[in-house]
Amino acid sequence: MLPLGLIYPLLLAHGGALSAFEATLAAQDSATAALGQWCGARHLADPATITAAQVKGLDTMPPPDLDETLKLAEDQEPAYRHVRLSCGGKVLSEAHNWYARQRLTPAMNQTLDTTDTPFGKVAAPLGFTRERLGAVRGAAPGCPRDTVLSHRALLRLPDGSPLALVVECYTPAVLRK
Structure with missing residues (x-):
């Protein structure tokens, strides 16, 4: 993990890359698809395959508005x-x-x-869309300190029903070649 004092110079030095990355995210409904496209364009791997490693034991508290945001019935978790x-x-x-x-x-x-x-790959056949609720350059609550970009987004099904609320914390690795 990068020390906090190194994150801001990294953002300044790679501001163009971060803006390009943000544009890549904005052009996709799936962050997984955007990461795959970015990985391929930056030649981070061949093939540019995105994998998801589950993190156990470091859960973040759900947002207080989660049930309302996902429009869950009282008996649904x-x-x-x-x-x-x-x-x-x-x-x-x-x-x-x-x-x-x-x-x-x-x-x-x-x-x-x-x-x-990845969730985006699993749920892709449902044809969900992504509604960005917020973006912060740097770490939002729940993100690691070395986060360079944080997004909060709502994934919606074609009928408008909310499918998922995501908080994404992008690492300095998105800025490197």
Whole structure:
């Protein structure tokens, strides 16, 4: 992890790269797809495959508005997944994902429960869209200190139903070649 004093010079030195990365994220409904595109364009790995390693024991408290945001019934609990998304052995982001299990297929839930497949790849057949709720250059609450960009987004199904609330913490590795 980079010391906090090194993050700001890194942002200044790579401001163009960070802006280009933000544009790549904005052009995709799936952060997983955007990371794959970015990884390929930056030649971080060949092939540019994104993997998700589940992080156990470092859960983040859910936002207080989670049930309302996901429009969950009183008897429904949100599922939670904390992963580190990597390409070519480089961790590009750490993501917290709270999602409505009942809006996924049983096979999708099984895959999320038992594999390291990224959420965006698993849920892609549902045709979700991404609504960015906020972005911060640097670390938002719940992100590691060396985060260079933080996003909070809501994934919605084609009928408008919320599918997932994500907090994404992008690492300095997205700025390197």
